[in-house]
Amino acid sequence: MYWTVRIRRSLCAMMAAFLSGILCIAVGIGRTAAKSAETPSEEGVSLPIVMYHGLLKEEKRQGAYVISPDLFENDLRYLKEQGYTTVVVQDLIDYVKDGVPLPEKPIMLTFDDGYYNNYLYAYPLLQKYQSKMVLSPIGRYADQDSKEETLHANYSNASWAQLKEMMDSGLVEVQNHSYDMHGDGKKSKRKGAKKMDGETTEQYAEALREDVQKMQDAVTRNTGFTPTTFTYPFGAVSKESLPILKKMGFQATMICESRINTITRDPECLYGLGRYLRPPKISSEQFFTQTMKLKE
Numbered sequence: 001m002y003w004t005v006r007i008r009r010s011l012c013a014m015m016a017a018f019l020s021g022i023l024c025i026a027v028g029i030g031r032t033a034a035k036s037a038e039t040p041s042e043e044g045v046s047l048p049i050v051m052y053h054g055l056l057k058e059e060k061r062q063g064a065y066v067i068s069p070d071l072f073e074n075d076l077r078y079l080k081e082q083g084y085t086t087v088v089v090q091d092l093i094d095y096v097k098d099g100v101p102l103p104e105k106p107i108m109l110t111f112d113d114g115y116y117n118n119y120l121y122a123y124p125l126l127q128k129y130q131s132k133m134v135l136s137p138i139g140r141y142a143d144q145d146s147k148e149e150t151l152h153a154n155y156s157n158a159s160w161a162q163l164k165e166m167m168d169s170g171l172v173e174v175q176n177h178s179y180d181m182h183g184d185g186k187k188s189k190r191k192g193a194k195k196m197d198g199e200t201t202e203q204y205a206e207a208l209r210e211d212v213q214k215m216q217d218a219v220t221r222n223t224g225f226t227p228t229t230f231t232y233p234f235g236a237v238s239k240e241s242l243p244i245l246k247k248m249g250f251q252a253t254m255i256c257e258s259r260i261n262t263i264t265r266d267p268e269c270l271y272g273l274g275r276y277l278r279p280p281k282i283s284s285e286q287f288f289t290q291t292m293k294l295k296e
C-alpha cells in the first residue's frame, strides 16, 4: 500500500552513507569492486510526479496541455483524501543528502512553462489545499510579460513579481526550464535544449551553459532563489547535456518519461526524473489509479 520498494543499493549511496571522506583510496578501490558485486538492498521511496502546463476554464481551449482548473482541484482533493503529501525537489535533496525523511505517500506536482493562468488558478488552489508545486518557467517569456501592464489567462506568462509571490508563500518552488531554449525543432533549429545536428560538443556545451546560466541568474535576481533542477523542455535530452548541467551545480533533472521514480540515498537517482502528463477529461481517480497505477 505504501510507496516503498526494495531496490539494490548502489555504491554511491553506500559511500554517501558510510564512507564519505574517510578513506579515499579504499573508496576508489571499492567503487570498482562494488559495481559488479551483489550489494544489500535498502528501502527506496516511490515517487510519482505529475506534469501539468496550462489551466483554463473554457472547454474549447482545453487539450493535451491545458486542463480545467476544476480538474486540477479534483486532483488536489483526491490526493488529500488518499493520504498523499505533495513534495518539491528540495524535499528530495534533503532526503538524498541528509536523510531527512520523506512523507509516507509523497507525490510531486509540476507545472511547465510558467503560464499566468497557473498564478490565476493553480496558486489559489494550492493555498486552499495547502499543496505544493514545482513550477518551471521559461525566462524569456517571464521577462517579456513582466513588462506588460495587463496579463491574460489565455496566453500570458507569469511575471517575476508573481513568481516571487508564489515562492514566498512556501507552496511553489521555481526551477529552470531554460531562458530561451524552448523551440519545438520545427520553427526553431534546435528542439528544446537538445544538441543540434552538426553542432560540435564544444559548441553545444557553450550554447547550453550560456542559456541555462542566463536563466539561473534571472531567477536568482528576481526571486532570491537559485534553481536546483533543470526541467528539459519537451523532455528533449542529449547525452552530452547531463555532465554540463551537473558541472553547473544542478542536483536534479526532470524529463517527460511516463514512469514512477524510486528515490534512494544515491544522489544520481535525482537525474532524469520521470513524469506523467495529466490529460484533460479523465477523472482524478482514473488518472491516478489507471494511468499512473497508484494504489488507493
Ligand SMILES: [Zn+2]
Pocket: 112, 113, 177, 182, 233, 234
Ligand atoms: Zn515546456
